[in-house]
Amino acid sequence: MAKVTIYSTPTCPYCEMAKEYFKKNNVEFQNFDVSADEKAAREMIEKSHQMGVPVIDIEGTIIVGFDRPSIDKALGIK
Numbered sequence: 001m002a003k004v005t006i007y008s009t010p011t012c013p014y015c016e017m018a019k020e021y022f023k024k025n026n027v028e029f030q031n032f033d034v035s036a037d038e039k040a041a042r043e044m045i046e047k048s049h050q051m052g053v054p055v056i057d058i059e060g061t062i063i064v065g066f067d068r069p070s071i072d073k074a075l076g077i078k
Contacts, residue, residue: 001007001075002074003051004022004028004029004039005031005057005060006055006056007040007054008032008033014065015053015054054066058071
């Protein structure tokens, strides 16, 4: 199973959509709330050069936003 990390905030609807999509597809993920975790926020910005959420890291592939085709490709979901 791929290592999946999502950087999100509790008020972001696209973050919730991404997490629900992972759950629906039985993809385990680690969630970091960047509104409460300063270290995770810095890590997210270093990885993506973005301040917007969600930022999704799938085995080192960085996806900004809930980009389902890119997520599917990175996870090998058809």
